[in-house]
Amino acid sequence: MKKVIALVAALTLSMGMFAGCGSSEPASSASSSAAASSEAVSSEAASSEASSSEAAAAVSGVVNTDGSTSMESVVKALAEAFMAENPDVTVNYSGTGSGTGIESATAGTCDIGLSSRALKEDETAAGAVSNVVALDGVAVIVNPANTVEDLTVEQIAQIFKGEITNWSQLGGADLEIAVYGREAGSGTRGAFEEIVGVEDACKLTNEYSSTGDVIGNVASNENAIGYASLSAVGDTVKAVKVGGIECSEATIKDGTYAIQRPFVMVTKDGAALSDAAQAFLDFAMSPDAAEIIAAAGAVSANA
Amino acid sequence: MEPQTKRRSTLKEMIELLMRVIFTVCGFIAIAFVLIITVYLIISGLPAIREIGLVDFLFGTRWASTDKTNPAYGILPFILTSIYGTAGAILIGVPIGFMAAVFLSKVAPPKVAAVIRPAVDLLAGIPSVVYGLVGMMVLVPWIKDTFDLKAGDSLLAAILVLAVMILPSIISVSETALKAVPKEYEEASLALGATPLETYFKVSVHAARSGIAASVVLGVGRAIGEAMAILMVAGNSPNMPGLFRSVKFLTTAIASEMSYSSVGSLQRNALYSIGLVLFLFIMFINVMLNLFLKKDKE
Numbered sequence: 001m002k003k004v005i006a007l008v009a010a011l012t013l014s015m016g017m018f019a020g021c022g023s024s025e026p027a028s029s030a031s032s033s034a035a036a037s038s039e040a041v042s043s044e045a046a047s048s049e050a051s052s053s054e055a056a057a058a059v060s061g062v063v064n065t066d067g068s069t070s071m072e073s074v075v076k077a078l079a080e081a082f083m084a085e086n087p088d089v090t091v092n093y094s095g096t097g098s099g100t101g102i103e104s105a106t107a108g109t110c111d112i113g114l115s116s117r118a119l120k121e122d123e124t125a126a127g128a129v130s131n132v133v134a135l136d137g138v139a140v141i142v143n144p145a146n147t148v149e150d151l152t153v154e155q156i157a158q159i160f161k162g163e164i165t166n167w168s169q170l171g172g173a174d175l176e177i178a179v180y181g182r183e184a185g186s187g188t189r190g191a192f193e194e195i196v197g198v199e200d201a202c203k204l205t206n207e208y209s210s211t212g213d214v215i216g217n218v219a220s221n222e223n224a225i226g227y228a229s230l231s232a233v234g235d236t237v238k239a240v241k242v243g244g245i246e247c248s249e250a251t252i253k254d255g256t257y258a259i260q261r262p263f264v265m266v267t268k269d270g271a272a273l274s275d276a277a278q279a280f281l282d283f284a285m286s287p288d289a290a291e292i293i294a295a296a297g298a299v300s301a302n303a
Numbered sequence: 304m305e306p307q308t309k310r311r312s313t314l315k316e317m318i319e320l321l322m323r324v325i326f327t328v329c330g331f332i333a334i335a336f337v338l339i340i341t342v343y344l345i346i347s348g349l350p351a352i353r354e355i356g357l358v359d360f361l362f363g364t365r366w367a368s369t370d371k372t373n374p375a376y377g378i379l380p381f382i383l384t385s386i387y388g389t390a391g392a393i394l395i396g397v398p399i400g401f402m403a404a405v406f407l408s409k410v411a412p413p414k415v416a417a418v419i420r421p422a423v424d425l426l427a428g429i430p431s432v433v434y435g436l437v438g439m440m441v442l443v444p445w446i447k448d449t450f451d452l453k454a455g456d457s458l459l460a461a462i463l464v465l466a467v468m469i470l471p472s473i474i475s476v477s478e479t480a481l482k483a484v485p486k487e488y489e490e491a492s493l494a495l496g497a498t499p500l501e502t503y504f505k506v507s508v509h510a511a512r513s514g515i516a517a518s519v520v521l522g523v524g525r526a527i528g529e530a531m532a533i534l535m536v537a538g539n540s541p542n543m544p545g546l547f548r549s550v551k552f553l554t555t556a557i558a559s560e561m562s563y564s565s566v567g568s569l570q571r572n573a574l575y576s577i578g579l580v581l582f583l584f585i586m587f588i589n590v591m592l593n594l595f596l597k598k599d600k601e
Contacts, residue, residue, distance in 0.1 A: 097563035176453035183539065184369040185563030185570065200370040206456050206538035206549045209559040213535070220444055223453040 060088030061276035067101015067114030068187050070229045071263050077296040078284050089276045098187035102128050105266040111277035113266030116187035127269040133284050134263040134298040137230040137252040138192045139239035143222045148172040150241040153258050157196050162203035178205045180214050180226035191261035192227045231297025253299045348579030351572035366541040368570040376573045384544040385553045389526040392465035397519055400473030408481040409503045427471030435535030438464040456538030458550045464532050469522035480514020481507055517595040524588045530554035553581045
């Protein structure tokens, strides 16, 4: 009996946790089952709309986006705004990683792929079309207690290659540097290593598989240095200046901040998008979306 | 009168037959899943091993799956880390779990046991991500400060988390085995003048040894298959294992790279091969478990 009570208690607790997570963002459930059910709902809504002979211009349907986890906040913000204007459309987001996102866009398993890096040659050869929606700065982050404020790209490269191993070499406290990075294949890691010029040469102390993990661990470790999308960086960590230039939306947009990358919506060459997907893509590429993209922490490429 | 009973009996037979078919189908579904997964793992795991070479794959010490100029796919660091991590967890978890089982089954007053038992069950029900979270927030900073390291994410942190995670299975299986020891054995021992503690450790534990061994094997199985919790505390750099070093397990190697590897690439295929190696490990452990349980029955 006690076992049952304990189990029920644990279940209730965990249900509460899930409910808490879900309710904050009702619009952007990521699972495909949600997609299936919402498809049913929206087609129902569409048919009832047709019978009441409303405006024919409204689009309806489901738009499945799939890819980069770094683009989550931008895509979810765009999706929310788009769905507010087009209540019959459901935009789903699934965070699988840039590589998978491009792959599913060219394979046709999703409507729009999401990539947080420029497309590679073999990917465009396979039919992937790049639509740059926004620009994102990769911020180099340290613990707020760290006194180092400014690093050059070269110094950052030396830190990540293991040539500089103590903060005192950079004018900071006498602490060994713990170098945090992302796992192999991550879009943020790819962008950072390519721009800083440390491809395949990084000596990472720890590897984390999400942006949140990197930020959380830098926030709790005075020795640490890491990198993350500007859009994800909050008050818990400090973004250092790179070559004297602060990482901000303005410096990314005018191109002075060195470590930046594009956010790309990937479509397939020659394959027509559904009306809903095309409308969503047009919306994301329009100057109107700039404000939403800015609110989500990235910089619009089309405003 | 007679035809009616006959009809009823044929109906019963029909139901009987139908149920038997349903049960059989369900049984075969379970077997089918095992077979499908096995075949799938072998088919998808072998190509990369063939391309990399079995020796280079199993005994290579360098893993650099996305290196553009000189990729390497040696998983010896992962294998050793998984073995060391599991061994460490067993070394810490088994004595604690074993003592707890003796306490629960023999020494504890019924009321105390009634409180501890559900607590142990609850421990088994905690999602592994919660273990990882607590490890990340509490254990990792503690290790960093205590041992004056630049980062606390390490094999040690993973071992400590795993040791706690395997406790429930060790405690409950050992306890069941200890409880199944016939009362006569213990009574005889006590009647011969042995103290209660002597009786528990020399008679009861001896009689329940294969059940206890099974609990250890079960713990090994859980430890070697765990991914989420250690993903959050182990640091995940593909180093050769060291107690204070950031390490990657077989499970976390798959979990951390799978989402970003592109389909059909050697990186992804090598991850399947790691899955195959892990599968073989767990198969071996299951065979051991069955051997112990069979012995227990005899």
